[in-house]
Amino acid sequence: MSNNTPTDPTQDVFIAAVSLVKVGEHWDTSLRELANHAIHHVLIEANGLRPQALYIANAFAPILSRQTQLGALVADFSGLRGIEASTVEAAGASGGMAVRQAYLAVASGTCDTALVVGVEKITDKIGPSMLAALSSAADSDHEAPHGITPAAQAALLMRRYLHEHEAPADALAGFSITAHANAVSNPNAIFRRALSAKAYSKAAMVCDPLTIMDAAPSVDGAAAVLLARGHVLPTAPDLPRVRIVGSAASTTALALHDQPDLLTLTAAKQSADLAYAQCGLSAKDIDLFELHDQFSIYSVLELEAAGFAEAGHGWELARDGEIGLEDRIPITTFGGSKARGDPGGATGVYQVAEVTLQLQGRAGDNQVPDAKIGMAQCLASAGATACTHILQRT
């Protein structure tokens, strides 16, 4: 490291601006238009700060939209022609992984600013072809040919979890109920309505024991975050500065059946531990946790992997009222994937943007009181890829 470097470069990466598009079924909006909406608004918030590189978080455009090379497409369509731009793909973890690539670009000193846009256009395909695309995150030689789907993978884990830990059939209800409660006041959520325990218990079965109320809707969305070195930020900002103090990613075996311990999200645990180590923090320091609740069982397994509960006890955090906005560890504070909606590879960008809003006190009715440190973690399929970011208000 150069002697001229004023600070540790890995601790000099800030979130300069964020934007979120409402998650939903955007029949009248294309992939490129969704991305442009997010970029347009993040650049307004950036107030003159221009990106030097663009990272696109997207998982399914090559299959669902028959479109590769989103870097050039989105850059050009969004008025950024000429900028270095490419896609970061890691299925459901694409968003976190793209933020991480932007973080590395800025932390390395290669760029002063890097823009991440997560964009996913799911709803142009429906039914079996859409499910086949989403199932491409599983092992295409050894899982997909057997008719496995993302819901089936989660259901296999959910049944085994409830069996091994002798948890009640409605053990996971509180996660979906909390997510829906938080989405009511989120203008960017697809489901802005509360979920009752009764409605949860009567929900239609998707893949037993997993019901439609354990499953997030896979829909369209786009979100953007602009990362920047401290010296290019305004000296008298209107909002508290938010710094990335931990950024880590990890992988494990792709196929569910190849996991050494199915009920431990190895990659999630490893990426959380690495992120904690970077900033000398631990689970007890985290004021809110945007986890990846594409299916409710993943909320439980992520809470355990990130150190908020012992193995087998994660489900009790919902039962004991510890995950609400004013509780011990608020999660899915804007509704999470369950109720804000799950825009595939864009999800991880929504999470980082939402944590930023919380730390800047911009969360409105969703505000976690006096949030100083927040964590975002996204997963691909049943956790084969995991990416964790820790953000701190400075």
Place this chain on the structure above:
Amino acid sequence: MEVSRHWRLKKQRYALQGEVCPHCSVKIFPPRDICPDCGLDARTPFQFSGRGEVYSFTTVRDAPEGHSEQVPYTVALVRLEEGPLVTAQLTDLDQQDVEIGLPVEMVTRKLRSDGERGMLVYGYKFRPLLRPAA
């Protein structure tokens, strides 16, 4: 679907042929050339017995392309008696209730079909064990 892609997998799909690690003796299925336990080369073929038990299971009602004519179908993680877990459908269930721990054995069945002119892909599924091992 791609003919060569399925042809390459015929030994594992039709015969449940995996590998045994010559260094640490762990049995490997599906074959993967590098031992997941010790990290060394593992390319020695090993014939699995096809017997195992249900580790977890679920029923798929909304199927991806290629599986629509099978719905509803039961997908399981099966713990083979030699150690590995595999993802596979359960078949020949009739009215039998599935439960964790159910003894099963491998059979060859149609896995998916790609329309009138497309390929039929065959491979392993598991059915309740007909005759318990002696």
